[in-house]
Amino acid sequence: MRILGIRDIAVPMGAPMRNAVIDFSKMTVSAVAVITDVVRGGEPVVGFGFNANGRYAQSAVIRERLAPRVLEAPESHASADGTTLDPRAIRRLMMRNEKPGGHGERAVAVAALDIAVWDAAAKLRDMPLWALIAEDAGNGAPERGIPVYAAGGYYDPDKGADGLVAEMQRYLDEGYTQVKMKIGGATLDEDLARIEAVLTLLGGDGSRLAVDANGRFDEEAALRYGEAMSAYGLAWYEEPGDPLDFSLNAQVAAAYPGAIATGENLLSLQDARNLLRFGGMRPGLDFVQFDPALAYGVGETVDIVAMMAAEGWSARRFLPHGGNLLALAAAGGLSLGGCESYPGVFQPFGGFADDTPVEDGRVRLGDAPGAGFERKAALRDLLRTLL
Amino acid sequence: MRILGIRDIAVPMGAPMRNAVIDFSKMTVSAVAVITDVVRGGEPVVGFGFNANGRYAQSAVIRERLAPRVLEAPESHASADGTTLDPRAIRRLMMRNEKPGGHGERAVAVAALDIAVWDAAAKLRDMPLWALIAEDAGNGAPERGIPVYAAGGYYDPDKGADGLVAEMQRYLDEGYTQVKMKIGGATLDEDLARIEAVLTLLGGDGSRLAVDANGRFDEEAALRYGEAMSAYGLAWYEEPGDPLDFSLNAQVAAAYPGAIATGENLLSLQDARNLLRFGGMRPGLDFVQFDPALAYGVGETVDIVAMMAAEGWSARRFLPHGGNLLALAAAGGLSLGGCESYPGVFQPFGGFADDTPVEDGRVRLGDAPGAGFERKAALRDLLRTLL
Numbered sequence: 220m221r222i223l224g225i226r227d228i229a230v231p232m233g234a235p236m237r238n239a240v241i242d243f244s245k246m247t248v249s250a251v252a253v254i255t256d257v258v259r260g261g262e263p264v265v266g267f268g269f270n271a272n273g274r275y276a277q278s279a280v281i282r283e284r285l286a287p288r289v290l291e292a293p294e295s296h297a298s299a300d301g302t303t304l305d306p307r308a309i310r311r312l313m314m315r316n317e318k319p320g321g322h323g324e325r326a327v328a329v330a331a332l333d334i335a336v337w338d339a340a341a342k343l344r345d346m347p348l349w350a351l352i353a354e355d356a357g358n359g360a361p362e363r364g365i366p367v368y369a370a371g372g373y374y375d376p377d378k379g380a381d382g383l384v385a386e387m388q389r390y391l392d393e394g395y396t397q398v399k400m401k402i403g404g405a406t407l408d409e410d411l412a413r414i415e416a417v418l419t420l421l422g423g424d425g426s427r428l429a430v431d432a433n434g435r436f437d438e439e440a441a442l443r444y445g446e447a448m449s450a451y452g453l454a455w456y457e458e459p460g461d462p463l464d465f466s467l468n469a470q471v472a473a474a475y476p477g478a479i480a481t482g483e484n485l486l487s488l489q490d491a492r493n494l495l496r497f498g499g500m501r502p503g504l505d506f507v508q509f510d511p512a513l514a515y516g517v518g519e520t521v522d523i524v525a526m527m528a529a530e531g532w533s534a535r536r537f538l539p540h541g542g543n544l545l546a547l548a549a550a551g552g553l554s555l556g557g558c559e560s561y562p563g564v565f566q567p568f569g570g571f572a573d574d575t576p577v578e579d580g581r582v583r584l585g586d587a588p589g590a591g592f593e594r595k596a597a598l599r600d601l602l603r604t605l606l
Numbered sequence: 607m608r609i610l611g612i613r614d615i616a617v618p619m620g621a622p623m624r625n626a627v628i629d630f631s632k633m634t635v636s637a638v639a640v641i642t643d644v645v646r647g648g649e650p651v652v653g654f655g656f657n658a659n660g661r662y663a664q665s666a667v668i669r670e671r672l673a674p675r676v677l678e679a680p681e682s683h684a685s686a687d688g689t690t691l692d693p694r695a696i697r698r699l700m701m702r703n704e705k706p707g708g709h710g711e712r713a714v715a716v717a718a719l720d721i722a723v724w725d726a727a728a729k730l731r732d733m734p735l736w737a738l739i740a741e742d743a744g745n746g747a748p749e750r751g752i753p754v755y756a757a758g759g760y761y762d763p764d765k766g767a768d769g770l771v772a773e774m775q776r777y778l779d780e781g782y783t784q785v786k787m788k789i790g791g792a793t794l795d796e797d798l799a800r801i802e803a804v805l806t807l808l809g810g811d812g813s814r815l816a817v818d819a820n821g822r823f824d825e826e827a828a829l830r831y832g833e834a835m836s837a838y839g840l841a842w843y844e845e846p847g848d849p850l851d852f853s854l855n856a857q858v859a860a861a862y863p864g865a866i867a868t869g870e871n872l873l874s875l876q877d878a879r880n881l882l883r884f885g886g887m888r889p890g891l892d893f894v895q896f897d898p899a900l901a902y903g904v905g906e907t908v909d910i911v912a913m914m915a916a917e918g919w920s921a922r923r924f925l926p927h928g929g930n931l932l933a934l935a936a937a938g939g940l941s942l943g944g945c946e947s948y949p950g951v952f953q954p955f956g957g958f959a960d961d962t963p964v965e966d967g968r969v970r971l972g973d974a975p976g977a978g979f980e981r982k983a984a985l986r987d988l989l990r991t992l993l
Contacts, residue, residue, distance in 0.1 A: 241703040273705050279666030280711065316628040318660050319821040320849035320871030321900075323710015324667065434706040462707035463876035466883060484707030489850035496853060497884045513708075 220297035220304065220343075223263070224254040225286040225332065226605045229276030230269075232565055237374050238401045238433040247276035248568055249328065252605035253335040255304065257343060266304075266339025267592050267602045270331040271512035271541040272565045273483075277328035284325075285313040285332055303343040306336045307518050322487035326515050333516025334545050334590070342589040348517075348545075349584050352552025356521045364581040365550050366557030367571075368429065368454075369393070370542060371564070372400025372417070380416040387417050390562055396427060396580035397454060399559075403432035403440075407447060418451065425452035434458040434484065438467050445475035455480040455506055463490075469499025480506035483540035486514040491523050495530045502532045506556070510540035511549045524553050542569045544590050544598075551584045567597035607684035607691065607730075610650070611641040612673040612719065613992045616663030617656075619952055624761050625788045625820040634663035635955055636715065639992035640722040642691065644730060653691075653726025654979050654989045657718040658899035658928040659952045660870075664715035671712075672700040672719055690730040693723045694905050709874035713902045720903025721932050721977070729976040735904075735932075736971050739939025743908045751968040752937050753944030754958075755816065755841075756780070757929060758951070759787025759804070767803040774804050777949055783814060783967030784841060786946075790819035790827075794834060805838060812839035821845040821871065825854050832862035842867040842893055850877070856886025867893035870927035873901040878910050882917045889919045893943070897927035898936045911940050929956045931977050931985075938971045954984035 232246040253266040270277065289296075289312045298305040313329050341348040353361045369390035372383055387398050400417060402410045414430060421427045430453055436444060441459035448456060455478040460467040462484035472479055481498070485491050491509050494500060500507070507527070511520040524534050535556040539546040542561040550558040560577070561569040572594035575583045585591045593599045619633040640653040657664065676683075676699045685692045700716050728735040740748045756777035759770055774785050787804060789797045801817060808814045817840055823831060828846035835843060842865040847854035849871035859866055868885070872878050878896050881887060887894070894914070898907040911921050922943040926933040929948040937945040947964070948956040959981035962970045972978045980986045 241705060245703060274708060275671065284662065316632060318628060318871055320877075321661060321710040321713070321873045322850075323708040323712050323873070325710050326708070461876055463709075463874070463880060465880060484705055486708045486710070487850070489848060490707075493850060493852060493880065493884070497880070 220301055221256050221293040222253055222289060222296050222304070222309070223256050225251065225281070225289065226254070227251045227278055227281050227331070228605060229278050230601065232272055238404065238431070240433045240435050243272065246272060248272065249276040249278060249281060249331045250602060250605060251281065251331045251335045252602065253332070253339050255339055255343065264339060264342050265606065266335040266337070266342060266589065267605070268331045268334030268336070268338060268545075269512065269568050270327045271510050271543065271546075272568070274324065274327045274513055277324050277331065280324055280328035281332055284317075285328055288312050288315050304336055304340040306333065306340050309336050310516070310518055322490060322514075326486035327513050330512050330514060330516040333518065334512060337517040338589040338592070345588050347548070347584065347586060347588060348590040349548040349551035352517060352521065352549060356524065356553055358552060358554055361551050361554055361584070363551070363584045365547055365584060366580055367395070367547075367560040367577060367582050368397035368399055368557065368580070369395040369562050370399040370431070370559050371562065372398070372413075374401060374404040380413055383413055384416050384420050387420055393562055394577035394579065395560070395562070397429070398427065399429040399431055399457070401433065402430045402444065403435040407444060410444070411447060414448065414451065426454050429454040429457060429480070431457035432459050434461050436460050438470060441467060441471050442474055445471055449476055453477055457481065457508070458483070465494065465498040468494070469497070472499040472501060472505065478504050478506060480508055480538065482507040482509045483513070485509060488519055488523050488526055492526050492530065495527065495532060502536065506536050506538050507532070508538055508540045508559070510546070512541050512543065512545050517549065520549050521553065544571055544592055544595065547571055547582060547584065548590050567595065567601050570595065607688050608643050608680040609640055609676060609683050609691070609696070610643050612638065612668070612676065613641070614638045614665055614668050614718070615992060616665050617988065619659060625791065625818070627820045627822050630659065633659060635659065636663040636665060636668060636718045637989060637992060638668065638718045638722045639989065640719070640726050642726055642730065651726060651729050652993065653722040653724070653729060653976065654992070655718045655721030655723070655725060655932070656899065656955050657714045658897050658930065658933075659955070661711065661714045661900055664711050664718065667711055667715035668719055671704075672715055675699050675702050691723055691727040693720060693727050696723050697903070697905055709877060709901070713873035714900050717899050717901060717903040720905065721899060724904040725976040725979070732975050734935070734971065734973060734975060735977040736935040736938035739904060739908065739936060743911065743940055745939060745941055748938050748941055748971070750938070750971045752934055752971060753967055754782070754934075754947040754964060754969050755784035755786055755944065755967070756782040756949050757786040757818070757946050758949065759785070761788060761791040767800055770800055771803050771807050774807055780949055781964035781966065782947070782949070784816070785814065786816040786818055786844070788820065789817045789831065790822040794831060797831070798834060801835065801838065813841050816841040816844060816867070818844035819846050821847060821849050823847050825857060828854060828858050829861055832858055836863050840864055844868065844895070845870070852881065852885040855881070856884070859886040859888060859892065865891050865893060867895055867925065869894040869896045870900070872896060875906055875910050875913055879913050879917065882914065882919060889923065893923050893925050894919070895925055895927045895946070897933070899928050899930065899932050904936065907936050908940065931958055931979055931982065934958055934969060934971065935977050954982065954988050957982065
C-alpha cells in the first residue's frame with residue numbers, strides 16, 4: 220500500500236467578483252491527484268484534493284517540497300494494518316525540513332495534497348470521507364443534514380441594490396434560508412442601504428443575514444460599522460479587521476452586541492488557538508471560520524476542533540469557509556455548526572454533489588466513497604484531466 | 607523613472623548543517639534583480655535582493671503574482687520628485703489582490719523583491735541603504751559600528767564537544783566576542799555538557815553565549831531547559847517553543863530569569879505585534895529577532911520598529927535574524943541592538959563586505975551605494991548572473 224504518484228494542475232477560478240479587499244479575476248486554485256498502487260475494477264484508486272479560493276494555486280510548493288518528500292518514503296504511507304493510507308504519517312513527511320511558524324502558502328499547498336490523501340484513504344476503506352473523519356475524531360453520531368448558508372453579495376459596479384436583492388432572491392429560490400453579503404467596499408451609508416434592502420427581502424429577520432467586511436476596517440471603522448448595524452440583529456458580523464489584529468477583534472467583540480465571526484485567514488492550528496486565547500471571542504455567541512482547504516487540510520481541522528474543546532468552545536461554533544464538498548465532509552464528520560456555500564461561483568470547485576440539492580437550508584451528506592467529488596459532474600470532469 | 611524588468615533565480619544554499627528541527631542540505635534562496643530605466647556609466651542601475659535562509663526560494667510567487675503586478679503599473683514606480691524609486695508604492699503594487707493574514711511564503715517573496723527595490727532606490731540616490739533607511743525612519747544619528755554575534759554550533763554527528771569548542775574558538779579568532787549555539791537536538795544532559803564546554807572557552811562568561819532551541823520544545827521541555835540553564839547567565843535563550851505559541855512563551859518568560867529571544871519565524875508586522883502584546887515578553891530584558899529578508903522586507907521592518915516604540919520597546923532589543931548585508935543595513939539605519947552573523951555558512955548570501963571584517967565584535971557600515979552587496983565578491987559574482 221503506497222502512493223505511486225502525485226500530480227497537480229493550477230486552475231483559473233474564473234470568478235469575476237470583488238470583495239472589499241481583492242478581486243478574484245486572476246485567482247487560481249491547485250487541483251491534486253494522489254495515485255495509489257491499489258487497483259480496483261482495472262483502475263488505480265485515486266484521491267483528489269484542491270485548495271479553497273483566495274490564496275492562489277501552489278504548484279511550486281507541492282512539486283518542489285511536498286511531493287518529493289512523500290514519494291521518497293513509501294514505507295511510511297500505509298496504515299498500521301496495511302488496509303489504507305495513513306494521512307497523518309504522510310502529512311509528517313510533507314512537513315520534513317519545514318520550520319515552524321509562517322503559515323501561508325505552505326498551509327494551502329499541504330491542504331490540497333492532504334485532502335487528496337484523505338480522499339484516497341476513505342476510498343480505500345470504501346467509506347465516505349465524512350464517516351472517516353468522524354471515526355478519526357471519535358465522533359460517534361454525525362447528522363446527515365448539514366446547515367449551509369449562501370455567501371454572495373459581492374460588489375459589482377453594474378449590480379446596484381436591485382441586483383443584490385435579485386441575487387439573494389435566487390438563493391432563497393434555490394433552497395437557502397440564510398444568506399451573506401459583502402460590506403466595506405462602499406460608504407457606510409451605501410452599505411446600510413444595501414443591508415436594509417436585503418433585510419426587507421428577508422421579512423426583516425436579521426438572523427437570516429450575515430455581513431462580511433473581509434478584514435478591511437481599521438479600529439475606528441470596525442466600531443462605527445458595528446454600532447450602525449447593532450439594531451439589525453444580524454446572524455454575524457464577519458472579519459471586521461485584519462484577521463491577526465486580535466486586539467481590534469477584542470474591541471469589536473466588547474462593543475458589538477451581536478455575534479462576530481472570523482478565522483478564514485488564519486491558516487494553522489496555532490493561529491486559530493491564538494484567536495480563541497487573545498481575540499476576545501465569546502464562546503457562546505461568536506463563530507470561527509477556519510478553512511480546511513487552506514489550513515493544512517483534514518487532520519489539522521480535526522486537531523483544531525480538539526483544541527476548541529480544550530479552550531471551552533463547542534464545535535457548533537465552527538462554520539468553515541470554503542463552500543465545497545470537503546468543507547461539507549468536515550462539517551459532517553466533526554458535527555460543526557454548518558458550512559459556507561457559494562452558489563454558482565468558484566466553479567467547478569464550489570458547491571456540493573449534483574444529487575444533493577439545498578433543501579430548507581441544508582445539504583445532505585452523500586454515501587459515495589471519499590469526499591464525493593465524483594458526484595459533482597463538472598468537478599469530476601476537471602479532476603479526471605489529472606489522470 | 608521606472609522598473610523595466612524583474613529577474614530571479616533559485617540558488618541552493620549548500621549548507622550541510624542541521625538544527626533541532628530541520629536540516630539545510632536542500633534549502634534554497636531566491637536572488638532577485640530589479641532593472642531600472644536609469645543608465646549610469648553605460649550600465650542600467652540595478653537593485654539586488656534575496657531572502658534569508660530557512661524558508662526556501664520563492665520563484666513562483668515572484669513570477670506569477672508579484673512581478674506582473676509591479677510591471678503592469680510603471681506609472682507608480684517613481685518617487686514624488688522623480689529622482690528615485692518609491693519602494694512603499696511598489697510594495698503596495700506587489701500586494702494587490704492579496705488577502706490579509708497567512709504570512710508565509712508571500713512574505714519571503716515580497717522581502718526578496720522589496721530588498722532589490724530598496725537597493726536600487728538607494729543606488730539611484732547614490733547613498734548607502736543604511737542611510738536611506740535611517741532617513742525613511744527619521745533616525746538622525748545612526749552609529750557605524752554594528753555589534754554582531756556568531757551563530758553556529760549546529761549539530762553534526764562527527765563533531766562532538768571538541769569540534770564545537772574548536773568552532774567557537776574560530777569565531778573568537780575571527781573577531782567575534784559573542785557566540786550562539788544550538789540546543790534541543792540532543793538530550794538535556796548532552797546539551798548542558800555542550801554548553802559548559804563552550805562556557806569554559808569563554809572564561810565562564812555566560813553573557814557571551816546564547817543558545818537556540820529553534821522552536822522545538824513543548825512547554826514541559828522548555829521550562830525544564832530553562833531551569834537547568836538558569837544559573838549560566840546566558841545572553842539569551844532563543845525560541846524555546848513554537849514561535850506562535852505565545853502562551854508557552856509567556857510561561858517561559860515568567861519562569862526563566864534571563865533574557866529570552868524569539869521572532870525570526872514571525873513573518874509580518876501583525877505577527878510581531880502579537881508577540882509583544884501576548885507573548886509575555888519583557889521590554890527591558892528580552893530580545894526580538896524578526897528577519898527583514900523573510901518578513902516583507904525593508905519597509906515592513908521600519909514599520910515594525912515604529913510598532914515596537916508604540917508598544918513600549920526600544921529598537922535596541924531588536925537583533926535581526928539573517929546574518930547578511932541587508933540585516934546589517936537595517937540594524938544600522940534603525941539603530942537596532944546589533945545583528946546575527948553566520949560565519950562561513952549560507953554562502954554567498956551570509957556575511958558582510960569583504961573590506962569590513964569583524965573587529966572586537968563589530969562590523970562597520972560601508973559607504974558603497976545601496977546595500978553594499980557588490981562589496982562581497984562571491985555574492986556580487988552570483989548576483990551578476992541575473993543580468
